[in-house]
Amino acid sequence: MKRTILSLLTLLFAINLFAQFGAPPLVSPEINGTDVTFRLRAPKAIKVELNGDFLPKKEIETPMGKMSVPAPVEMVEGEGGVWEYTVKDVSPDYCSYTFTVDGQKMLDPSNVKTVRDGQNFTNYFIIAGEKSDLFLEAEAKKGTLSKVWYPSNAFGAERRMSVYTPYGYGESNKKYPVFYLQHGGGGDEDAWPTLGRACQILDNLIAQGKAEPMIVVMPNADPNSLAAQDVMDKLPGPSIFSLGMESEELHSGGNYTKDLVEDIIPYVESHYNVIKKKESRAIAGLSMGGIYTLYTTPRHPELFDYIGVLSMGFTPERDVKAELTPIKDAGYKLYWVGCGETDMAWANAERLLKGLDEMDMEHIYFGEVGGHNWDTWRVCLKELAPLLFK
Amino acid sequence: MKRTILSLLTLLFAINLFAQFGAPPLVSPEINGTDVTFRLRAPKAIKVELNGDFLPKKEIETPMGKMSVPAPVEMVEGEGGVWEYTVKDVSPDYCSYTFTVDGQKMLDPSNVKTVRDGQNFTNYFIIAGEKSDLFLEAEAKKGTLSKVWYPSNAFGAERRMSVYTPYGYGESNKKYPVFYLQHGGGGDEDAWPTLGRACQILDNLIAQGKAEPMIVVMPNADPNSLAAQDVMDKLPGPSIFSLGMESEELHSGGNYTKDLVEDIIPYVESHYNVIKKKESRAIAGLSMGGIYTLYTTPRHPELFDYIGVLSMGFTPERDVKAELTPIKDAGYKLYWVGCGETDMAWANAERLLKGLDEMDMEHIYFGEVGGHNWDTWRVCLKELAPLLFK
Numbered sequence: 001m002k003r004t005i006l007s008l009l010t011l012l013f014a015i016n017l018f019a020q021f022g023a024p025p026l027v028s029p030e031i032n033g034t035d036v037t038f039r040l041r042a043p044k045a046i047k048v049e050l051n052g053d054f055l056p057k058k059e060i061e062t063p064m065g066k067m068s069v070p071a072p073v074e075m076v077e078g079e080g081g082v083w084e085y086t087v088k089d090v091s092p093d094y095c096s097y098t099f100t101v102d103g104q105k106m107l108d109p110s111n112v113k114t115v116r117d118g119q120n121f122t123n124y125f126i127i128a129g130e131k132s133d134l135f136l137e138a139e140a141k142k143g144t145l146s147k148v149w150y151p152s153n154a155f156g157a158e159r160r161m162s163v164y165t166p167y168g169y170g171e172s173n174k175k176y177p178v179f180y181l182q183h184g185g186g187g188d189e190d191a192w193p194t195l196g197r198a199c200q201i202l203d204n205l206i207a208q209g210k211a212e213p214m215i216v217v218m219p220n221a222d223p224n225s226l227a228a229q230d231v232m233d234k235l236p237g238p239s240i241f242s243l244g245m246e247s248e249e250l251h252s253g254g255n256y257t258k259d260l261v262e263d264i265i266p267y268v269e270s271h272y273n274v275i276k277k278k279e280s281r282a283i284a285g286l287s288m289g290g291i292y293t294l295y296t297t298p299r300h301p302e303l304f305d306y307i308g309v310l311s312m313g314f315t316p317e318r319d320v321k322a323e324l325t326p327i328k329d330a331g332y333k334l335y336w337v338g339c340g341e342t343d344m345a346w347a348n349a350e351r352l353l354k355g356l357d358e359m360d361m362e363h364i365y366f367g368e369v370g371g372h373n374w375d376t377w378r379v380c381l382k383e384l385a386p387l388l389f390k
Numbered sequence: 391m392k393r394t395i396l397s398l399l400t401l402l403f404a405i406n407l408f409a410q411f412g413a414p415p416l417v418s419p420e421i422n423g424t425d426v427t428f429r430l431r432a433p434k435a436i437k438v439e440l441n442g443d444f445l446p447k448k449e450i451e452t453p454m455g456k457m458s459v460p461a462p463v464e465m466v467e468g469e470g471g472v473w474e475y476t477v478k479d480v481s482p483d484y485c486s487y488t489f490t491v492d493g494q495k496m497l498d499p500s501n502v503k504t505v506r507d508g509q510n511f512t513n514y515f516i517i518a519g520e521k522s523d524l525f526l527e528a529e530a531k532k533g534t535l536s537k538v539w540y541p542s543n544a545f546g547a548e549r550r551m552s553v554y555t556p557y558g559y560g561e562s563n564k565k566y567p568v569f570y571l572q573h574g575g576g577g578d579e580d581a582w583p584t585l586g587r588a589c590q591i592l593d594n595l596i597a598q599g600k601a602e603p604m605i606v607v608m609p610n611a612d613p614n615s616l617a618a619q620d621v622m623d624k625l626p627g628p629s630i631f632s633l634g635m636e637s638e639e640l641h642s643g644g645n646y647t648k649d650l651v652e653d654i655i656p657y658v659e660s661h662y663n664v665i666k667k668k669e670s671r672a673i674a675g676l677s678m679g680g681i682y683t684l685y686t687t688p689r690h691p692e693l694f695d696y697i698g699v700l701s702m703g704f705t706p707e708r709d710v711k712a713e714l715t716p717i718k719d720a721g722y723k724l725y726w727v728g729c730g731e732t733d734m735a736w737a738n739a740e741r742l743l744k745g746l747d748e749m750d751m752e753h754i755y756f757g758e759v760g761g762h763n764w765d766t767w768r769v770c771l772k773e774l775a776p777l778l779f780k
Contacts, residue, residue, distance in 0.1 A: 042493075044493040044494070103432075103433065107497065107511070112620045113620050114506075114511070116504075121499075121504070142539035142548055145536065145537045146534050146536035146537075158530055158532055230503050232527060271560055
């Protein structure tokens, strides 16, 4: 009887461990320094490819001309139908990948680290190095990430946001500054904490004394959603993008920027120990979140002393001087623009930078990043966060 | 220029939406009442199967004899390489599924709802009905889920737990009771909030006035981990299961039950607005978490007035009377046992129930559940939570 119960529990545990019953688990990815080996058991497959943002690039044709994208590589079948491929000298970074088995994209069943970008999932791994050290879990003194439903008058419903509170929050009456951080089009309140590694970056920077302890509020900035689409279906009706780049609805964020100013900030300031002053509020956003940052800051120049625009700037139809004047008049402590020259929003960023120059508005430009992607935005957060509230 | 920027942003958004470039997105699963249609675009595939816990069962041979498990069904290829299958009259419930494409298990790329059980991922959907209504997001008055790193002296490191605070928490000085809820072997601090739908069940029960507003603490109860394995690698060394069912280490939870009593409870009671009394503490656990509940409660009869054991009971080597006596002597308000007769831990549960009877200890037995799985444990939580703190 004892043996039976032991067997039962052992089996149950084994079932948990062995995704493919009867076959030993594979190690994938196996990281040896900067060499990474990928493995997939697929005995019936004819062709297995590895797709990864760390693979050498090739040029492809797109509707907008040539683009340089990482080229998939063919994996090699070995014993027991296990396909394998080793990538040498992977640059230390946050790396994303998937497999394609006979034309079918799939996740690596041996890697529990997955991440969602909108509707798409990829696997990831992190190789430690100068660029990526802050993306790893901090050794200690880690903050808390909360998924908070707050009442939104702008939407007439509860909406969900991610709130990071730093290590030690709540242990005293200490009040904290707040950084409101917006995602881009297609994203949601999970984007910055997962793809953006926001908690790890802040934990590390704060533990190292490089950033002020702060609360980071990462709302759902999608005016067509109440929460991430794996939690709640999108709202009925057309996407704000379908209204076109010239539409005031897109620039104003539809109900979102109203929600931010009238619902989110008051909720945060009445539910958390925060300093309710302009000098203790920061706002930033990437791409669509950058548009909302550009729209909100001149209309509420009393709110934020720290402004960050990532991978965005002014579209041609905006009156740059009119948009920047209220900010200049009210005063601010930091205007930070992060955008690489290969970013598809670079022309917009250039218009913003030109406007700041022409108006003699002090600002910091950071351009040591690539395209319009999370590789850029993680690095931007690393650069921007230490400058806030100082 | 305007058109170019519009195109760029539209393309970016389209890339987010279209997992397979050039092909229109599929709807899968498509739910019409209780009929559910699954779709997968796989033009090169020879055979595509649907695996789901809602499919008709068949008997298979296992090392422990015959088991009845849901049988995969073959999907049918249609236009454009889209495979399809409709399941009629799916019982309203939380339903899990995956596809198998030419022998390769994969997730449904059209369904953003995925869930992790240990190392394995599945898709899921919920069909509303009497059994499953509480598993859906509540209409309003939703609580907050936090991922909290707390200092563990027992482990000499920070560990992570999930903490649910009910709607309205923190809006006044109101103090709340606390329910400490343990997962099973192979699980982690994400198991109850995801697979167990704990937040949705509590939100709904509290909003309907059927359960007391309470804090639910869902620790990582795995003594071989500091946090879920997608956040941190397992600790080095053998699993506690490898020590065998007779080992005191398994029953005592290694460092875990020490951590619960000496680290987790003191942390919760010093960081949250809680009532620090036995009558305001509940403990429950499933399977391995049930073993820990059975172990902890007699050794700390001063701590919990509400005790729940799910899919577990006493293994033959335990002295049932000695284990239950301290609880009887100290007094308690609820002893709840949830286990179906087809559960592989049923013999253990029978020993527990027999002991409670023989010692004239008042208790509630709930057996309207099936096997050793999350279908059982979600229903158990629905039944148990309304009985707490009343």
